[in-house]
Amino acid sequence: MxxxxxxxxxxxxxxxxxxxxxxxxxxxxxxxxxxxxxxxxCGQMHANTGFRGEAFSQAKRFVRLYQDAETVVIPSxxxxxMIRDQYPGLFExxxxxxxxxxxxxxxxxxxxxxxxxxxxxxxxxxxxxxTHRVVYHASCHGVRALQLGERPYKLMARVRGLDLATxxxxxxxxxFGGTFSVKNAEVSSxxxxxxxxxxxxxxxxxCTALDNSCLMHLxxxxxxxxxxxxTIHLAQILASTEADSEDNxxxxxx
Amino acid sequence: xxxxxxxxxxxxxxxxxxFPQVAEQMLRxxxxxxxxxxAIDVIQTKRxxxxxxxxxxxxxxxxxxxxxxxxxxxxxxxxxxxxxxxTAAGGHVHWAADAADARQIIxxxxxxxxxxxxxxxxxMTSAEIxxxxxxQAAGVNVYETDLAEIILQLGEGEPSHIVxxxxxxxxxxxxxxxARTMGLNNLSxxxxxxxxxxxxxxxxxxxxxxxxxxxxxxLVAETGTVAIVESEGNGRMCLTLPxxxxxxxxxxxxxxxxxxxxxxxxLLARSxxxxxxxxxxxxxxxxxxxxxxxxxHVVLLDNGRSSILAKNKERQTLKCIxxxxxxxxxxxxxxxxxxxxGSVYPGPIGAILTPxxxxxxxxxxxxxxxxxxxxxxxxxxxxxxxxxxxxxxxxQVVNQERKQAGRFFDLMYLGLRIANLxxxxxxxxxxxxxxxxxxxxxxxxKDGWIHSLPSLGAKWTQTRDLRGxxxxxxxxxxxxxxxxxx
Numbered sequence: 001m002x003x004x005x006x007x008x009x010x011x012x013x014x015x016x017x018x019x020x021x022x023x024x025x026x027x028x029x030x031x032x033x034x035x036x037x038x039x040x041x042c043g044q045m046h047a048n049t050g051f052r053g054e055a056f057s058q059a060k061r062f063v064r065l066y067q068d069a070e071t072v073v074i075p076s077x078x079x080x081x082m083i084r085d086q087y088p089g090l091f092e093x094x095x096x097x098x099x100x101x102x103x104x105x106x107x108x109x110x111x112x113x114x115x116x117x118x119x120x121x122x123x124x125x126x127x128x129x130x131t132h133r134v135v136y137h138a139s140c141h142g143v144r145a146l147q148l149g150e151r152p153y154k155l156m157a158r159v160r161g162l163d164l165a166t167x168x169x170x171x172x173x174x175x176f177g178g179t180f181s182v183k184n185a186e187v188s189s190x191x192x193x194x195x196x197x198x199x200x201x202x203x204x205x206x207c208t209a210l211d212n213s214c215l216m217h218l219x220x221x222x223x224x225x226x227x228x229x230x231t232i233h234l235a236q237i238l239a240s241t242e243a244d245s246e247d248n249x250x251x252x253x254x
Numbered sequence: 255x256x257x258x259x260x261x262x263x264x265x266x267x268x269x270x271x272x273f274p275q276v277a278e279q280m281l282r283x284x285x286x287x288x289x290x291x292x293a294i295d296v297i298q299t300k301r302x303x304x305x306x307x308x309x310x311x312x313x314x315x316x317x318x319x320x321x322x323x324x325x326x327x328x329x330x331x332x333x334x335x336x337x338x339x340x341t342a343a344g345g346h347v348h349w350a351a352d353a354a355d356a357r358q359i360i361x362x363x364x365x366x367x368x369x370x371x372x373x374x375x376x377x378m379t380s381a382e383i384x385x386x387x388x389x390q391a392a393g394v395n396v397y398e399t400d401l402a403e404i405i406l407q408l409g410e411g412e413p414s415h416i417v418x419x420x421x422x423x424x425x426x427x428x429x430x431x432x433a434r435t436m437g438l439n440n441l442s443x444x445x446x447x448x449x450x451x452x453x454x455x456x457x458x459x460x461x462x463x464x465x466x467x468x469x470x471x472x473l474v475a476e477t478g479t480v481a482i483v484e485s486e487g488n489g490r491m492c493l494t495l496p497x498x499x500x501x502x503x504x505x506x507x508x509x510x511x512x513x514x515x516x517x518x519x520x521l522l523a524r525s526x527x528x529x530x531x532x533x534x535x536x537x538x539x540x541x542x543x544x545x546x547x548x549x550x551h552v553v554l555l556d557n558g559r560s561s562i563l564a565k566n567k568e569r570q571t572l573k574c575i576x577x578x579x580x581x582x583x584x585x586x587x588x589x590x591x592x593x594x595x596g597s598v599y600p601g602p603i604g605a606i607l608t609p610x611x612x613x614x615x616x617x618x619x620x621x622x623x624x625x626x627x628x629x630x631x632x633x634x635x636x637x638x639x640x641x642x643x644x645x646x647x648x649x650q651v652v653n654q655e656r657k658q659a660g661r662f663f664d665l666m667y668l669g670l671r672i673a674n675l676x677x678x679x680x681x682x683x684x685x686x687x688x689x690x691x692x693x694x695x696x697x698x699x700k701d702g703w704i705h706s707l708p709s710l711g712a713k714w715t716q717t718r719d720l721r722g723x724x725x726x727x728x729x730x731x732x733x734x735x736x737x738x739x740x
Contacts, residue, residue, distance in 0.1 A: 009677065012728045013687050014721065019728035035732045038680040046670060048626060050648030054674035061678070086645070140627035173585040177625025183666070184623060185713040186278045190589040191625070192717070220718030223703055 004034040004069035008076045009041035015212045021239035022075050022113065029123060036065050044082040049179045056094040059087045067102045071120065072110045075235050077211040080112040081145035113235055114151040114210055124154045129242040131161030135204035139211045143171045152210060152234060159237060165202035176217035192221055206232045263412045263593040267612050270596025272619035277594040286422050290591040293421040294582045300528025301579065317517045319637035322573035325510055329563060332475035332508045333554065339478025343540020345550045353383035356555050360385065360500055361392055363551050367498050369394060369465040375482060375489040376400035377469025378416050378576065379502050379555060381598040397459045399488035401452055408435040414592030416599060417526045417578040422591050456488065466492040470503040472518060476511045479539045480552065483522060483532045490534050499547035505554050506572040518575060521635035525577035558611040567646045571606050573636040580630035580640060586623060595620060602630035606643040614650055621647035665710045691723045698722035
């Protein structure tokens with residue numbers, strides 16, 4: 001199996017450890033990886049703020065870079081949702097026939113990480129060990145746009161040592177919302193506080209998700225409040241193994 | 255005790271302050287937060303149980319969506335059919351192009367009735383056209399008869415929800431309003447006692463005021479029928495005792511066939527109040543001699559609706575049946591309540607409906623009053639893709655604003671224009687990452703975290719830290735690894 005990574009702009013810049021974990025995980029499972037060095041951004045920030053023309057340029061760039069890929073894996077639910085839900089409208093309005101055709105051919109080969117593991121590779125047990133209490137934040141795009149459903153839970157159930165806490169109101173938004181977190185910073189913060197009350201009450205050590213954008217928001221608040229909980233992308237949990245050196249596990253937990 | 259509505263709110267979108275500004279005030283009000291959270295939790299829990307028991311819920315949603323879409327696609331046909339049937343049954347149909355038009359028509363009809371008083375069934379459409387203050391100024395005393403509307407009218411408050419307009423007020427606040435305005439000093443906050451006080455107040459109005467105003471939940475083209483669903487029976491009283499009835503109805507409310515009510519009524523009560531069926535459903539067609547109002551008028555209100563109808567993506571906004579399930583599930587509404595939206599239509603549906611009714615000339619902050627979480631679309635009984643319309647409206651706002659000279663140096667606009675240049679090439683992206691790392695070094699503490707940023711960044715760091723940029727990006731790591739020959 002050969003797959004191309006689309007690591008996304010903010011993971012590349014802010015959360016390279018997530019990308020490294022995806023590489024470690026997928027290579028361990030026997031997947032051959034490509035990384036296109038010219039990749040930048042899916043265009044979600046522009047599209048969600050109303051900058052449709054700019055979002056279109058980035059959408060087009062994505063299709064042109066990846067149209068020949070066998071499969072594409074993206075460790076960010078909201079970026080996958082952007083591609084599936086918003087690209088068709090952008091291309092309908094601003095694209096030409098060839099772009100629409102290439103996109104239609106590419107989009108069935110684009111996978112969110114947990115989809116790729118479960119649907120494409122058919123693997124639930126990725127051979128991971130992570131001996132911590134963990135709470136999973138389902139994220140709006142994961143729950144509603146991608147309908148990830150049981151996939152992440154199936155993966156976590158097979159991680160040795162992982163003690164999964166139940167999160168009340170699991171499908172409720174954490175309040176990040178991209179530029180919403182800045183344009184409506186106060187409401188965003190109130191939503192975050194409500195989410196943190198539920199998350200912290202689980203007494204987990206780590207809060208995980210398949211989207212670092214929610215985690216940047218929640219983790220930023222946890223750090224500010226000395227909450228004693230850290231955020232970690234699920235890829236990093238799935239990449240951790242018993243055989244890993246303590247250093248590697250420490251990196252996974254960063 | 256500060257009473258319920260000591261903070262003045264403006265629900266006229268032309269004058270209301272932007273959403274974030276009012277929202278911030280609302281977030282600071284613990285009583286409001288508690289009241290709103292409690293009320294929507296109760297409704298949501300009830301709704302959840304009733305949705306699960308309907309095994310055909312998704313099919314019902316699809317059917318309702320198709321019925322509403324079809325009605326809108328053929329709106330002219332069905333409105334004329336309604337007019338013809340209603341007229342044949344002894345009703346009178348009036349067409350109002352805008353709010354001022356509707357107000358004048360209604361005042362004219364009241365003058366014909368020599369009415370100095372009027373009783374009302376809850377109607378958000380009348381709030382949309384600001385009917386009550388207009389009639390009061392014209393010398394007609396208006397009496398609301400829905401319990402929540404009485405609370406708001408007597409307490410001089412504004413609605414914060416379209417189904418439960420006084421949801422932001424709790425019963426001790428209701429007690430205070432009733433005791434003060436009805437002169438009942440010994441009133442307790444026992445719901446039974448409060449309801450009895452309202453009942454006594456209302457009974458006298460029902461028996462003495464011969465003219466009524468209503469809205470409508472649905473119009474049925476096939477039969478010329480008007481439908482109202484309600485919980486308290488005040489509507490039934492208004493539909494039987496008065497001599498004259500005026501129903502103000504948005505043109506989008508029409509259904510093609512009587513049979514369509516079967517689908518709609520199953521969805522509406524479950525979505526709105528978490529009941530299998532609402533206690534009172536009133537259907538009437540024109541005038542029945544010797545029974546109920548003998549003079550009946552329908553005022554069909556456009557007020558911006560036909561311009562929404564003309565637009566492909568936005569048209570679905572008009573499918574709304576005003577159940578409020580979207581606001582009950584909305585994580586933004588849950589925190590702010592309804593007044594922050596500066597419109598009688600709050601929540602996700604308000605965020606798309608209000609700016610469109612205002613022809614995108616006002617309320618431009620509303621399409622941004624959402625984290626795009628999609629919970630509204632998930633619960634909508636007629637499948638309005640609210641996030642899709644929000645995005646469409648955001649792009650319209652951007653297209654308007656970016657032409658304004660003052661916006662050129664607006665940080666959000668500047669930032670997004672620069673970001674677009676950065677993302678256009680790998681070279682630009684990587685250069686920006688390097689510059690960002692240098693620029694942010696100054697703000698990054700020894701622990702590797704940023705606690706405070708200037709300007710727009712302060713909006714982030716006012717409540718959250720930000721991890722400083724790691725030394726190596728993913729693509730640098732990948733390149734290094736490739737060089738090492740892994």
